[in-house]
Amino acid sequence: MGSWKCGGCLSCLLISLALWSIIVNILLYFPNGQTFYASSNKLTNYVWYFEGLCFSGVMMLVVAAVLLVLDNKHKCCQSENCSRKYMTLLSVIFSALGIAFSGYCLVISALGLVQGPYCRTQDGWHYAFEGTAGRFLTNSSEWTQCLEPAHVVEWNVILFSILITLSGLQVIVCLIRVVIQLSKMLCGTYSVIIQPGII
Template sequence: MCECELKKNPKRTKLQLLLGHLSLLSDTMRSGKCSRIIAGVLYPLVILSIICNVVLLFPGWDVKYAKEGHLTDEVKYMGGIVGGLLVLISALFIHLTGKQGCCGNRFGMLFSVVIAAVGAAGAVYCFIVALLGLGNGPLCKVHGTWTTPFKNRKDNYLTDYKSWETCTEPKNVVLFNIGLFGTLAAVNCLQVLLCAIQIINGLVGCLCGTGTEKA
């Protein structure tokens, strides 16, 4: 289609064609509506991220380990909470750009690109912390001593189920650690993807409008 238009209108630049396609895309998908959808999906992901981080503070479902300071460094980094709050701030503003008002305009869409980048940075931070938590393994008691037995191991402890028995306390802490950090990693992958989509959506909305009709 582009080649035909260029032949018929040789003076028409590729930039003009690109803007035309972006305008069509904006009319079809409605940048404002897309923003509301993205924000709507981010909200439950943020809640899940924060819940996972809070639960990690209580290995073995017991508060005594947190009181005694027997938590891994990755839990103390609060990736799910810090990253979650940054994504939440982004989601709130992204939601506003999808409504009529002060933010539902081209400038709001442009600013949402910056805000979405901040949210993506928070999600990346949490993702990295989650990977470190998975890689280093939990802090647990081995032969009466608190240590991180799986840290710096050359082999992969994640599939070596028998090695999990070396952790005698807290109960089932290895599975606890893997489940929650694995969930955090997956959730934040989705958050990064959604923030990246909003960056593109924000640029389209800035160039072609939000598609939100005034009442």
């Protein structure tokens, strides 16, 4: 019962993180709340990888929903016929998928953060900080190079950083689930125990 509560809490946490990832990714498409830059394809290319919307968002919601169902079946199982080991294996597989999805979001968001925004400078539209290897992140005085969209550097830095945090937490939660489930399988938690007095 305690392990089900732990697994259920972790799955619910994944759902919360996934919903926030979707919201943050959507905000990346609308700098300063404007739709013009998305419709005219004047956004950083990394927002079109759908890292927070699809992988760390929708796909993670699917993973979390499946894990909740598996956790619930663990709670209800009273006999070996319920195939607890089989469900534990499925839980490990889906947790591993969660690591892959959130890991993808983590990597793409980090690349987007380091590359910097696509913006209009005095030389036209381009990636003003692409060759700085992310050094512009520690020198906010350079951010004024981007004239349009207004404050796009701050917008991208904040939102990509949040996505990195959210996906990083998802990776940690899924890793915890994998460790818990593998320990159950390897340590024989589900071994058949014949209780005295039961024929």
